[in-house]
Amino acid sequence: MMLPRTLFNSEHEEFRRTIRRFFLEEVIPHQERWEEQGYVPRELWKRAGELGFLCMGVPEEYGGLGADRLFAVVLMEEKAHTRATSTNFEVHSDIVGGYIQHFGTEAQKQQWLPKMATGEVVGALAMTEPSGGSDLQAIKTTAVKDGDDYLINGSKIFISNGWHGDIFVVAVQTETGIEGKRQISLLLVEGDRHGFTKGKPLKKIGLKGQDTCELFFENVRVPQSNLLGGVEGKGFKQLMQELAFERLTVAIQCVQAARSSLELTLDYTRSRKVFGKPVMDYQNSRFKLAEMKSEIAIAQVFVDRCIEQALQHQLTPEASATAKYWVSELYCRVVDECVQLHGGYGYMLEYPIARAYCDARASRIYLGANEIMKDIVARTL
Amino acid sequence: MLPRTFQSAEADAFRDTVRRFFEEEVAPQHVGWEERGFVDRAIWKRAGELGLLCLTIPEEYGGAGADRRYCAILMEELARARVSGMSFLSYTEVFATYVLRFGTEAQRRQWLPRIACGEIVCCVAMTEPGTGSDLQAITTRARRDGDDYVIDGAKTFISYGSAGDLYVVALKTRNETSGKDEISLMLVEGDRPGFTKGQPLAKIGLRSQDLCELRFDQVRVPCANLLGTEGRGMAMLMQELAWERIMIAIPAVASAERALADTVAYTRERKAFGQAVSDFQHNRFALAEMKSEIAIGQAFVDRCVEAYMDGSLSTEAAAAAKLWCTELLCRTVDRCLQLHGGYGYMEETPIARAWRDARVSRIYAGTNEIMREIVARSL
Numbered sequence: 001m002m003l004p005r006t007l008f009n010s011e012h013e014e015f016r017r018t019i020r021r022f023f024l025e026e027v028i029p030h031q032e033r034w035e036e037q038g039y040v041p042r043e044l045w046k047r048a049g050e051l052g053f054l055c056m057g058v059p060e061e062y063g064g065l066g067a068d069r070l071f072a073v074v075l076m077e078e079k080a081h082t083r084a085t086s087t088n089f090e091v092h093s094d095i096v097g098g099y100i101q102h103f104g105t106e107a108q109k110q111q112w113l114p115k116m117a118t119g120e121v122v123g124a125l126a127m128t129e130p131s132g133g134s135d136l137q138a139i140k141t142t143a144v145k146d147g148d149d150y151l152i153n154g155s156k157i158f159i160s161n162g163w164h165g166d167i168f169v170v171a172v173q174t175e176t177g178i179e180g181k182r183q184i185s186l187l188l189v190e191g192d193r194h195g196f197t198k199g200k201p202l203k204k205i206g207l208k209g210q211d212t213c214e215l216f217f218e219n220v221r222v223p224q225s226n227l228l229g230g231v232e233g234k235g236f237k238q239l240m241q242e243l244a245f246e247r248l249t250v251a252i253q254c255v256q257a258a259r260s261s262l263e264l265t266l267d268y269t270r271s272r273k274v275f276g277k278p279v280m281d282y283q284n285s286r287f288k289l290a291e292m293k294s295e296i297a298i299a300q301v302f303v304d305r306c307i308e309q310a311l312q313h314q315l316t317p318e319a320s321a322t323a324k325y326w327v328s329e330l331y332c333r334v335v336d337e338c339v340q341l342h343g344g345y346g347y348m349l350e351y352p353i354a355r356a357y358c359d360a361r362a363s364r365i366y367l368g369a370n371e372i373m374k375d376i377v378a379r380t381l
Numbered sequence: 382m383l384p385r386t387f388q389s390a391e392a393d394a395f396r397d398t399v400r401r402f403f404e405e406e407v408a409p410q411h412v413g414w415e416e417r418g419f420v421d422r423a424i425w426k427r428a429g430e431l432g433l434l435c436l437t438i439p440e441e442y443g444g445a446g447a448d449r450r451y452c453a454i455l456m457e458e459l460a461r462a463r464v465s466g467m468s469f470l471s472y473t474e475v476f477a478t479y480v481l482r483f484g485t486e487a488q489r490r491q492w493l494p495r496i497a498c499g500e501i502v503c504c505v506a507m508t509e510p511g512t513g514s515d516l517q518a519i520t521t522r523a524r525r526d527g528d529d530y531v532i533d534g535a536k537t538f539i540s541y542g543s544a545g546d547l548y549v550v551a552l553k554t555r556n557e558t559s560g561k562d563e564i565s566l567m568l569v570e571g572d573r574p575g576f577t578k579g580q581p582l583a584k585i586g587l588r589s590q591d592l593c594e595l596r597f598d599q600v601r602v603p604c605a606n607l608l609g610t611e612g613r614g615m616a617m618l619m620q621e622l623a624w625e626r627i628m629i630a631i632p633a634v635a636s637a638e639r640a641l642a643d644t645v646a647y648t649r650e651r652k653a654f655g656q657a658v659s660d661f662q663h664n665r666f667a668l669a670e671m672k673s674e675i676a677i678g679q680a681f682v683d684r685c686v687e688a689y690m691d692g693s694l695s696t697e698a699a700a701a702a703k704l705w706c707t708e709l710l711c712r713t714v715d716r717c718l719q720l721h722g723g724y725g726y727m728e729e730t731p732i733a734r735a736w737r738d739a740r741v742s743r744i745y746a747g748t749n750e751i752m753r754e755i756v757a758r759s760l
Contacts, residue, residue, distance in 0.1 A: 294701035
């Protein structure tokens with residue numbers, strides 16, 4: 001480490017060792033099989049729950065640990081660093097768990113959080129639609145009141161944890177009472193509701209162990225008590241509230257993933273010889289590796305400053321957008337250079353760097369495409 | 382985008398003072414200095430009056446007794462005001478720190494107060510025609526002769542060299558016990574017989590800084606002019622090298638920020654095809670990317686300054702800062718010039734000067750290739 005990090009205390013570091021062991025021993029050895037089938041086994045969720053790794057930030061009265069946010073940061077850092085990319089506990093714990101904890105009614109919290117903490121129930125967030133990604137206002141899924149219920153119609157796509165999902169936070173358009181004018185609301189929809197069907201996990205370039213699905217809602221009936229927080233029209237604000245931190249989580253993971261790729265490449269170029277000397281001893285290799293090490297250190301400092309700001313609820317949208325776009329681009333640049341330094345082996349999927357290369361690409365797209373991030377920064381010029 | 386981490390009322394007051402000084406007293410003269418190729422001698426005195434020449438030197442030697450964070454503020458404001466002719470403020474600090482750290486009490490008393498008040502101009506002479514970053518390869522030599530040293534050799538690219546009154550010269554001395562040549566540092570007064578200065582060199586940028594060659598032809602100085610221990614020159618020069626590199630990274634970020642601010646203003650004003658140049662999506666993204674990268678550079682140099690203050694700044698972090706921030710600067714001024722269109726290529730447009738001035742930052746204080754090498758050693 002070029003500069004010491006200042007965020008974590010000894011408890012965080014102890015947790016880091018624990019969670020790292022979990023990923024290395026209970027995920028990595030099976031990951032290839034899970035990638036082939038396109039999802040992780042259900043038991044993994046139970047196991048993570050047993051060990052207390054799910055919904056750590058949720059208060060103890062709802063089954064969580066009441067842990068500070070840095071524990072969630074450590075978890076995602078270690079996931080990225082160990083390349084346990086088939087798991088997605090973050091969307092379950094930090095996003096869906098966070099929404100229910102912060103915006104849910106008391107009954108909703110009681111009903112869902114304890115089961116999410118044990119892994120009995122898997123949470124997923126359903127925002128993106130086939131016709132609208134980053135442009136949330138344009139979603140078409142509707143929820144219309146019918147007696148004491150809502151009737152939901154529409155479809156969602158690219159939904160992480162979609163295959164396993166038991167409880168979905170679904171962004172829908174609800175009526176305002178004014179003809180032709182709608183507003184965004186968040187509904188909790190159970191996975192087993194009649195008329196709710198899930199597509200098979202989608203085939204992706206990378207992140208193949210993650211069950212990313214399409215969802216279809218055809219006259220799906222849910223009680224009005226499933227409205228998150230109980231008030232209509234709050235959806236956009238609810239989705240925005242933690243968006244800066246959610247985007248930062250991409251940067252938090254990308255910087256660790258880049259570090260992990262660099263470490264793989266250092267090991268490889270030290271042991272691999274060409275023309276009688278290690279690849280690493282060539283000046284071009286040394287300089288490329290040095291540039292990557294420098295930029296990773298620079299990214300880490302920026303990300304850490306952003307985490308500090310987020311902990312004080314002062315992270316600006318433009319700082320978060322900068323972190324998201326710049327660090328995901330850094331990761332993609334780094335992993336590409338690392339494949340190059342591996343030569344032909346770098347193209348073979350049996351080498352972890354090749355998998356990292358495939359996994360990396362989505363980071364420039366999800367949680368707001370990097371072009372959207374630049375637009376957010378541009379608004380502050 | 383992110384709040385700065387070092388803030389205090391005292392620091393703000395200092396920043397205001399230097400900003401006003403640079404903007405009101407220096408900037409109006411700067412174009413004249415650029416045309417002439419050197420800065421007005423009187424500005425050293427004025428800087429001395431304001432206490433800017435030896436910020437971190439203790440008050441008993443005429444300095445301001447401040448900590449290094451104030452040097453950082455000074456360099457930031459210097460860059461922001463785009464008064465590159467004032468870079469002697471930084472060189473003087475480096476020079477005075479050598480005298481303070483390694484000089485005898487007599488040398489400190491003799492030189493520091495006069496340096497601090499701007500009475501004498503001091504220069505650091507390391508680079509030679511045959512060697513730049515590879516300091517071990519220098520050939521300027523000092524030979525013992527009775528109570529004197531006799532110096533022969535040449536130096537080049539010496540900032541403010543033609544104005545100098547006192548030089549700290551890196552040279553080779555012979556270790557009588559081992560018979561080996563070692564590097565030592567010698568104080569040499571500008572008026573010693575046999576010491577001649579070349580004409581200021583014509584450069585791509587930084588045109589108000591008189592950079593010149595120095596020749597030593599049997600220059601005789603008393604042994605009392607030796608700085609520190611004979612043969613320990615390399616160690617002495619290395620001691621503050623990390624900080625000196627941060628002092629390149631800091632103004633690089635600030636210069637980039639200034640270039641961007643000018644360019645945002647220009648592209649808002651300037652119309653093309655019926656809309657402001659800044660409203661084209663390509664330009665918006667270019668400006669946004671620059672803003673983001675500058676914020677990233679700023680966070681990194683601020684963290685490096687913090688690390689320096691608590692003693693944890695590593696050589697490789699300083700090298701990474703120098704490398705990355707100077708490349709950021711060059712990338713930024715080039716993109717900014719592009720966004721100015723044809724006007725950007727005109728001498729009178731400030732961005733043109735920023736573009737010219739930026740280029741050398743990837744070369745001096747150790748080329749960026751050396752910076753990569755330093756980081757590579759830590760892999």
